[in-house]
Amino acid sequence: MRAHSISMLGTGLISDFYTMTLHGKRGVDRVRTVYSRTAERGEAFQARWGIPDSTTDMQAAIEHPDTDVVVVALPNHLHEAAVKAVAKAGKSVLCTKPLGRDADEARRMLEAVETAGIFAGYLEDLCYTPKTLKAIKSVHDGAIGDVTWVRSRETHPGPHSAWFWDGRLTGGGPIIDLGCHCIEIIRNFTGKGNRPVEVMCHTDTLVHPIDDEDNAIALIRFESGAIGQFEVSWTFRGGMDLRDEVAGTHGTIWLNHFLRTGFEMFTAGGQGGYVAEKAETSAGWLFPVGDEVSELGYVDMFTDMFDAIDDGRAPQETFYDGYVVNAVMDACYRSAKRRAWEPVDLFEWRGGTTERIAAKPTYHDGQVVIKRELLPDGREKLILKDPATGDFTDRVIGPR
Amino acid sequence: MRAHSISMLGTGLISDFYTMTLHGKRGVDRVRTVYSRTAERGEAFQARWGIPDSTTDMQAAIEHPDTDVVVVALPNHLHEAAVKAVAKAGKSVLCTKPLGRDADEARRMLEAVETAGIFAGYLEDLCYTPKTLKAIKSVHDGAIGDVTWVRSRETHPGPHSAWFWDGRLTGGGPIIDLGCHCIEIIRNFTGKGNRPVEVMCHTDTLVHPIDDEDNAIALIRFESGAIGQFEVSWTFRGGMDLRDEVAGTHGTIWLNHFLRTGFEMFTAGGQGGYVAEKAETSAGWLFPVGDEVSELGYVDMFTDMFDAIDDGRAPQETFYDGYVVNAVMDACYRSAKRRAWEPVDLFEWRGGTTERIAAKPTYHDGQVVIKRELLPDGREKLILKDPATGDFTDRVIGPR
Amino acid sequence: MRAHSISMLGTGLISDFYTMTLHGKRGVDRVRTVYSRTAERGEAFQARWGIPDSTTDMQAAIEHPDTDVVVVALPNHLHEAAVKAVAKAGKSVLCTKPLGRDADEARRMLEAVETAGIFAGYLEDLCYTPKTLKAIKSVHDGAIGDVTWVRSRETHPGPHSAWFWDGRLTGGGPIIDLGCHCIEIIRNFTGKGNRPVEVMCHTDTLVHPIDDEDNAIALIRFESGAIGQFEVSWTFRGGMDLRDEVAGTHGTIWLNHFLRTGFEMFTAGGQGGYVAEKAETSAGWLFPVGDEVSELGYVDMFTDMFDAIDDGRAPQETFYDGYVVNAVMDACYRSAKRRAWEPVDLFEWRGGTTERIAAKPTYHDGQVVIKRELLPDGREKLILKDPATGDFTDRVIGPR
């Protein structure tokens, strides 16, 4: 394990979360310099986290002689320029989500880092929550059979920062802000080698007076036949709803990352303090999470990134993943506009092919077995289909 | 309150649930005769529930001199004939869900009862669960503002009876079996006067060797802009997943009707008994419900039906509602086939018009207010949009 | 089934719940007259529930010529006189909980009804919640083995009516108000034939300026060795916490009757309506129950009572049960005062004897088997004790 020294680009909420993670606990890695457009914000950030330097010159931050890794935690429209500058500087780059405002932008970033041959990690924290990591492992180990459906939901009452609301800077509304998480969570469950083929998306702007969507629902069809479903909203009331559900041929997984995690508090009076990200009230029944940076995946994400650099391997979440996510989001926006299924356009598919989920029929006395049920008395009930007539019957048989 | 005497048509699982409800507790209404195609099943049912008569002649059951209400609890393909026979007999009719196999069939049933001028109730139990009734009331009282989105989910590992699997008899797969519940639950939350305009549906057959779908997801767009979303499956593992979620401009409702209702049991050994409808295991962690016929809505449903007869009013769930549900399901099947949004075709819309959900923008110093957040120190943070430039800024102001 | 006609004594909250239950749904039984000390309250109650008569003369209500059942829903200090008057009138009597203010009072009531030979039912609703009934049945069917421990908890911020706070009228604080429920719930799980032998109780008055306790915790040791544990409070914040936990040698049951039953609502603004009994807030996250009179046991309780009258059998909850509960509460108060274990004094034990929970030791190669664990590879790990030396070792053996 090598200790890494980091140039942090940006001083917003996400930079705080990143630095809280890096400087929290007993980690070896440290932020060495921070870049902000304004000296005041940079110096406040520097003081807040005990960082040796700060600067208003992004290029200087990237080229800081003592750092080997640059974290891009800037608004979306600044990712491309920053990533290209890091590529030129030949350092490792970690870029926050979404990678680009659209797939073209993401592709150019991908090509920049691959041409430069630098390490590049896509900071998709919600694919690294401890629950998600363990659930993905269970799925890969076969605990729920073939995945047939994944629902990923992220909704809250809307972002805290002004720039998030400006689609010109971000690329869109909650699809861009939240959907990017959902899409990559879904891909981890359906399998990264399982090609996202096409997308059907519905968007609407129901509450906030903005041009972009404030609500969206999408279906993603994968090559295996599995369906990914995401629901994102900036109009949800009650806090931040962050849940995933996975259905498989042999099992089910339900993950709740935020409002129902085994921590419940009723308080009659204002406590005055921070409750949780996107919390709406400070009295009544509240549902904090224990350690947000751990439960939201930041700890395991940076562990994977720096371990990957040390080990000379790719991280779990790469720029190519970020590109695929952008391509799916592009298809979502096209679909919502055209109100039709839209193919996911990828300049290159690196994932191979995936067979269709297919339960081979079994037979009993020449009849197709539709379903088997174990009865309380130990016998088995079969629902059978006559292949000739198409008629269905049931039959109870002795212990299997 | 008048005591009603009932002719029960059918002796399957649903007839058992109905009669358990009617004869349970201290109710005044009683099943007087039961019809089954086979004498053996009819007599067993008669004995099981202490019913005076049974018959294999459906017409005789309908015309039984002592009954005033006929409950149609037959497989779907037999509803139309039965309802028409009751209409001819001039008795009140209560028909199980779905009303028809398609909207044409449902429309003919609707016309038959309206022409005959008889009381007709649509036995949509899940719109009558105590939780649903109270939640609908809260929504109508304005507790969550305007409804923007409703998710209704019903999934389990597949039906117990053979005929359910035969699309020729039922009209389809889980859309017909389970989606009919979801659609009407959604309508109750979005408002029955809120017209379902169009539908986008995806279906697939992933696990069972049948011709109909075993999984489906649909979006229903209502006139107000609200979206209804249903998910139905015959391949879910873990029991019966029966949940509704409602999002509004000022609140949220989550209902769980089956697997997580505050009753949790771990048992190391086989208990040998009935756990719950569609339960998959009899050991390990189990999640029974307290009183299934009450929690699944049967008690309140029959209460509404018989009270409505006594009061000379329409019940909450009418044949017209059943017809609308069939029309939405027809649109789902067309949409799944054409892979496109499909209009919901209704021969007649009885619900009036509904205004679009629309938050009128408010202004602060000539800027559009996008969002207000209360800060811990009592001040307020505004996200503002300049109507001229489209630029977003934030500003913190004193206590409101 | 015979229709019963009821004299309701009392017009408080509990009379409302009772009459809502009796007149709700499609029940045959009806309240015929109501007694209140003041004409105004009696007439309001009469109008509220459509009752033919009301009176301020308790004796007249009891002797009403058309009623066969009298429900005693009066403050505790009036139970004895009312029950004795009903016994004299020779009608069936149903008395709300607790039966008496102490065991002596309860015993006199028990003797009055037994001498008169009338039907007498103890209205202990929380032993009749659908969850509790099903859980009790599972326990009796052996689903969790021998019961070792039952926790019953009922806490809320304090009663709504003034007289509840006056120990002279009630007999005490939350032990009398809430503990009576818990004790009888515990008895149903440990077995009614399982004698409550002794009690250890701690009480304190921490928040309210009253002479009686506002918090209490008690342990009840049963003949089998099982422990019942109850926690009652009038200082709990957050609503009404109503939970039971049952541990057995082969399983576990957790029941949540109120705050977490699968109904969750967030509302930003005041809805203005009734949320739930003892709810503390009308905004933020709320946790209503579906149908309170059903989920709190009233429906099944009256069903059992009237069915028992019709069938000429004892109800599940008898006056003797009410007497035992009072005797346990008396022991609790003595224990809290003396700060020591106190025997439960019963003038007569009608329950027989119960054997001690006792797992007979099994042996492996002459060693006592302490525990068996199934390993992932299918082998079994044994924790063994050498009976000679008392030394412990572990050993892994092949598949059982």
Added chain:
Amino acid sequence: MRAHSISMLGTGLISDFYTMTLHGKRGVDRVRTVYSRTAERGEAFQARWGIPDSTTDMQAAIEHPDTDVVVVALPNHLHEAAVKAVAKAGKSVLCTKPLGRDADEARRMLEAVETAGIFAGYLEDLCYTPKTLKAIKSVHDGAIGDVTWVRSRETHPGPHSAWFWDGRLTGGGPIIDLGCHCIEIIRNFTGKGNRPVEVMCHTDTLVHPIDDEDNAIALIRFESGAIGQFEVSWTFRGGMDLRDEVAGTHGTIWLNHFLRTGFEMFTAGGQGGYVAEKAETSAGWLFPVGDEVSELGYVDMFTDMFDAIDDGRAPQETFYDGYVVNAVMDACYRSAKRRAWEPVDLFEWRGGTTERIAAKPTYHDGQVVIKRELLPDGREKLILKDPATGDFTDRVIGPR
């Protein structure tokens, strides 16, 4: 932040958890050598965690020239000798829980480290779970008012290792194994300066053929009047039940650390892998936790310990805390034997005094206000007590 180099004494399950924590993520601290009684186990542990050295000589491990911290992760009966040897070596010592088998042993360890002047930390992981840390902070910030009651529950089907069952080596049954956690959790919520005055404990041996208890319940009365309640068991079925509940005069906290944390999985078939500590089944509904070493507190515990060493301050959990816990457990065993409240004997109380929880009565028109309730119409209902007569009345008044 200094990097620490550690001598690990012991190679059991707890050493694995400790080393998984220390070597996990990107931490600077490393285990340098490990001691085991048998070379085979030591070498396996060394290989498993990539540790440079292993030894069967405890003294050599303690005196290893490159280490500055010694972690005592040995069976309870070996703690005292190990701690004294570290004290003699003048290194920092971190000792697993419980500190001693009884208070005398714990006191001698406390005196040894204080005499030697070394840093000593008590490895009480469950006081460091992220949920617990945040909840303790909320309590200290006043979110729930004065703490009146804390319930801490830890139960499972019994330990995996043979030595745990031998009371001669451990000091007792689940009180020693699990109660030590509960007591210190309770102290953190009631306040470490709040003296535990006396204890009432009930123990029994219901299932396992051992001499020590396999079930225990205890009440701890603190100087403020607050009650701590713990429930421990080696006979619980269903996994590991790890919950805390805190009641305060103005709020409530419920923590669930293990079986219900927002991760729910149903699997039809054996997955073959590790599910969770103390899991009982590998099929059906399972409830894993995300990252056990984080959620069980190990990460934050070691962070606090090493940060405390670096900062020259005491850790949250000290040897004095461990001593107090042992003193409470001693009182529990005495109480269970004598069946009476027993004082907690402490050779020295370092916590100062705590005032009794006491709501000063308020008055309205010369009457004591017992309770205030806000009515739906905005008015307020007062329950009042006449100080002269002791009579209770209620009165509705205008908006406060």
